[in-house]
Amino acid sequence: MLIVGELINASRSSVAEAIKSQNAGMIENLAKDQYEAGAGFIDVNAGIFAGKEADYLQWLVENVQAAVDAPCCIDSPDPRAVEKALSVHKGTAMINSISLEKERFNTYLPLIAGTGLKVVALCMSDKGMPKTSDDRLIIADELINALVRNNVPLNNIYVDPLVQPIATEGNYGAEFLNAVEKIMTGFKGVHTICGLSNISYGLPKRRLLNRIFAVMAVAKGLDSLIINPLDKELMANLIAAGTLGGRDEFCENYLDAFRSQKLEF
Amino acid sequence: MSLQDIYESVLTFKADNLVELIRKEIAKGTAVSDILQEGLIRAMDEVGRRFAEGEFFVPEMLRSAKTMKAGLEVLKPLLIKTNTKAAGNIVIGTVKGDLHDIGKNLVIIMLEGAGFKVVDLGIDVDNETFVRAAEENKADVVCLSALLSTTIQAMKGVIDAIRKEGLNCKMVVGGAPVTPDFAQEIGADGYSEDAARAVDIVRTLVERQ
The missing domain is CATH 3.20.20.20 (Dihydropteroate synthase-like)
Known part of the structure; x- marks a missing residue:
């Protein structure tokens, strides 16, 4: 199961604030927390900033990838903003x-x-x-x-x-x-x-x-x-659903999750 | 207390019952405008209040509006005959480049419930169409909807086009990325964060005109 962590989205007011004040620490922490919780991609969105979206999106990619070794999911309806974000992205991004x-x-x-x-x-x-x-x-x-x-x-x-x-x-x-x-x-x-x-x-x-x-x-x-990969109950439910749906040979994921306390919430 | 029963039927989604009650009321000789105002519109106002207070949810808002509409169908021929005027003329649409209509449709339902005549231009509507519809329908208020941060930028264009044409109508904007600050920035007369509050805002603007 591929999880794209959705939290770095400017429609959330705390993230909008962090972007405006260029608070790199907060973005890095959000990236780290989501990555550690199992996100394979970190979504970045700066959609509310008309005119500045491209610059902000690029800034988000830089700060996410400074914190974690994971690709970004570049989330924008504006192809120019995507292009600018891609220019600094390392690895294979998702658009x-x-x-x-x-x-x-x-x-x-x-x-x-x-x-x-x-x-x-x-x-x-x-x-x-x-x-x-x-x-x-x-x-x-x-x-x-x-x-x-x-x-x-x-x-x-x-x-x-x-x-x-x-x-x-x-x-x-x-x-x-x-x-x-x-x-x-x-x-x-x-x-x-x-x-x-x-x-x-x-x-x-x-x-x-x-x-x-x-x-x-x-x-x-x-x-x-x-x-939101920090929602432990949701993540545990998804692990169980994958196992029950026949996509987890020998119940390996399920047992790994159990041993690493991912099924406790 | 039959007007009260009409009111209750809307709030409990009993369409058949409502139609029956309205027919009886008409036969009794109750003024059509009283049935409309004291029965149906008062009920939809209560729906709006309950929704705003978190007592009612979207499916219940839709259901009560559907019920109200069934009642309104019975009244319609009489409203035309007695020349009862709508509370105001509204033109509404989702702006150019945007195909989202769920929020807009909720606003339409609530405005119709409040007795407004609403002309729905649909989705992906260009400036020209807004201007023409506002003119043709003698709109008191034009409502603009958009769900994307990119497409809300098109709202300013519509507002400018309407003003440039010198039309005397108020402009209301809404949609998830729209903020009160943004609304003010682009020169809108009103902003609403949901369908229930949209009714209050439109009412205030129409009364002030």
């Missing part, structure tokens, strides 16, 4: 995200085509948000094929089927879960990824819903998540 929206696709493709970069492929097109699992599959199919044609190997593509709030439509959760299954069985070798917070929008006790939804998605084949 978050390309989609089938024409402008987005055309501006991100040159950044990714023919490189070894990993990319989040968001199931969204100019027609708007997909509703059903089949809507998602149609977009995923087009996106995956377009990326592969442009020399992005299947193994570097992380399809995000797009989580939408069940508070607004009761079957949004089920449609997402079925899409994960269809994508994972239809495109062997591709990955699926998602964040969790959208699913529980507008409802109380959101952590409960997020956690159970993650487990259900893992059961359908989801193999990557953009989450």
Whole structure:
């Protein structure tokens, strides 16, 4: 299971403050904590700073990689900001995200085509948000094929089927879960990824819903998540879900987690 | 206390019951505007209050609005006949480059619940379309929505375009990355952080006009 640590995001006010005051120590600590908790990539986002996003994103990459030996997931809707962050990045970064929206696709493709970069492929097109699992599959199919044609190997593509709030439509959760299954069985070798917070929008006790939804998605084949790895309960649930879902030979991960107290919270 | 029953039906999501009660009230000769104001709109105000206080959640807000709409359908022909005016004319849309509409749709539901006439321009709406719709619909308030830090920048363009055209309408903005500071910076007249508060803000702006 690949975990992308989501905490270095400027939409969180403490992070925005750290970026503004160029508090490198705080960013380094956040990177270290997430890495030690099991994050394989550290997400960096400076999206709220219009005009300064590119500089800040670069600064975040530098400080994350000064603290940990891990790649970043560069999270920005602005290709120029991504490019600037990539110029200082060490190792193989993940780009978050390309989609089938024409402008987005055309501006991100040159950044990714023919490189070894990993990319989040968001199931969204100019027609708007997909509703059903089949809507998602149609977009995923087009996106995956377009990326592969442009020399992005299947193994570097992380399809995000797009989580939408069940508070607004009761079957949004089920449609997402079925899409994960269809994508994972239809495109062997591709990955699926998602964040969790959208699913529980507008409802109380959101952590409960997020956690159970993650487990259900893992059961359908989801193999990557953009989450808070410091949430020990969530991490323990994901380890157990992977083991129960048949992706943990000899229960090795589960037993490792037990011995290193990762199942206590 | 049948207006009270109408009010209760909205808050307990009983659409069939509500339709029945409204028909009875009409037959009794109760003024249509009273049924609307004291029954339906007062109930949706209570929904807004409960939502703001964390007593109601989004699915319940949607459910009560759906119930209210069923009641409104019964009243509609009579409202037209008695020439009852809407609380105000609103034009709303998600700005250019942005395809998100969940928040916008919640705002629409609450505004309609409060008796406003709402024209929904949908997603990815350009400046020109906003200006034209505001003019054609004699909008009192134009509401702009966006969910991305990149696309909220387009809000200023819409506000400038409306002002340049000399239209006398107030501008309200909202969406996750929008802050009160940002709203002020781009010259908006109002900002709301959720659908329930949007009603209060729009009401205040319309009353002031």
